[in-house]
Amino acid sequence: MNMLRIGLIGYGTVGSGVVERLAETKAEIEQIVEDQCEIAAVLVKDRQKKRAVNINAIVTTSWEEFCEAANYDLIFEAIGGIEPAFTYTSTWLKKGIPVITANKKLVAEKGWLLESLAAEYDTYYGYEAAVAGGIPIINALKGTLMTTSISRVSGILNGTTNYMLTEMIENHRSFTDVLMEAQELGYAEADPTDDIEGFDAWYKIRILSRLCFGTWPDEKNITRIGVSEVEDWHAEVGEKFNFKIKLIAEAKKVGTEVKGHVTPAFLVDTEPLASVRGVTNGISLEGSQINQLLFIGPGAGKEATSNSMIEDFLFHERMKSSGRVFKSNKEVEVKETYEHAIVFIKHAERARALEWIKEMKIVVLDTYDHYEGEGWIICNQKVPSPFKKFPIYGDVSKRRRVKKVHSAQLGSI
Structure with a gap:
């Protein structure tokens, strides 16, 4: 030897x-x-x-x-x-x-x-x-899925923020409180900017895009909104509809470009990623040949990350010529992941919000009246909003129905 x-x-x-x-x-x-x-x-x-x-x-x-x-x-x-x-x-x-x-x-x-x-x-x-600590996603794409066409990649790629959002929804805790605890537990750094402003997930979805679509995306085509935009009452409104709030990173091929986003999103509880709790990460791959593959596992940590580094070395030693094959000339129509969004409006903004939905011809499907403001579920998810707006993933008809709903268009019902 x-x-x-x-x-x-x-x-x-x-x-x-x-x-x-x-x-x-x-x-x-x-x-x-x-x-x-x-x-x-x-x-x-x-x-x-x-x-x-x-x-x-x-x-x-x-x-x-x-x-x-x-x-x-x-x-x-x-x-x-x-x-x-x-x-x-x-x-x-x-x-x-x-x-x-x-x-x-x-x-x-x-x-x-x-x-x-x-x-x-x-x-x-x-x-x-x-990417994703202990989940072997990179080498699954390089090895097991070498010729498998991927139309979309999405996931929960930051364990720190997933822990925080899980605590906010399940235990009704404040953003500030769970951030301090995450720092005490070692999940978040003393300067948590990379986590809470979405940079960490933004880096990772760009890396996954390279492996899924064969090209390094232009950073300008992957938009980024961090969980710092989520207020405590937003989580409370989401919980009333039985939504789970997650920081979702997503990318897909649009023509010759890769486009995507990192953003807080509300997930119907039947969505596969809705069950990913705490510091765990989850990654979804979609394609015509595989429908959907879901990878769930530890997103960080000493043992998980070092294990991935050793296995990475062994993978490349065994398969030095490995690499994905991309069908660059094949156009694939990718459907939108979500059709609805939730808009958060403070009470003082309500009159302006009513004018906005009238002017933009926005359909309001459902609303919830919170003491700090209102949460409106809208059907026109692509319309630009002067208010905080986050996507809803999943079939909104499966949301929890609240006993009293205050409709922006119909009043109390």
Whole structure:
């Protein structure tokens, strides 16, 4: 057996998980790759160095020392962000050395370039762990679904916000309260912007779009609205209709372009993704050959993410020539996912809202009167709204009927 020398960049939660996972399954990995494996060196930040003292490898804060420490066969990148991760990754790809990453921001923003470098230098760039933690969605698309046409991809891709929204609906808790708890539990960072403003899910749906449709989408074609737009009373109104509120990321091919969105949405409880609770992630693939496939599993965490990185390496070692085949010249008509939306109007805005629905010829299907405002279910979901408006996924006829409904068009009924 030869020795497969591994370099690890970063020793935070994910990096330390990679070390532990390699140690736990060393015999199985060596049997699969038919080589012995060792971590030759670890590049760390100053504050991580004390945590890495028990690793049987060179541990350094110097990029130069790390580069000279071994003739690497594989690099795991686990530091996050664009720089210096992009410089580090491109350096190794140009040497023909494969890189495995969990860095969703880097993949979303620079993946097109890093993939081209990997192809040019006859190696691979693996990013299974960058989307949905422990769900093997990337390599399912690369391997099991190589020739399967995908018309739409959607999902709950951020565990932090799904935990928050689950608590708001099921336990009637405030946004501020559940955000603070998410931070205390380690689900949300001290600066939760990437989660609550939808950036995290936005990066991930762009990566999934690449695998589903064969092209990296223009970021301008994937709109983004975060859960910070959801007020406590919105969740309460949704609960009255028995809707579940989720942060939904969705993309589909429209002509030659990929278009989509990240937005809070209200789901009828019969929708498959409505049952995805807490920090769990869920991904739906739709296509004429598969109807709908649903993947549900842990969206983050040390064990889930590090497991995905190791399995990503093994997948590419077994299937170095794998890749999806896309029917670029075939136009597929994709139906709208939803036909209705819910509009939230404060009481002081009611007169203006009545003028709006009259002017735009909007059909109001149902409403609920809350002490902070009203929630109107409308049929014209595409109409521009001066009020907060979120899509409703599913058959709204299956909503819960409330005893007293205040109709914007008919008054109390």
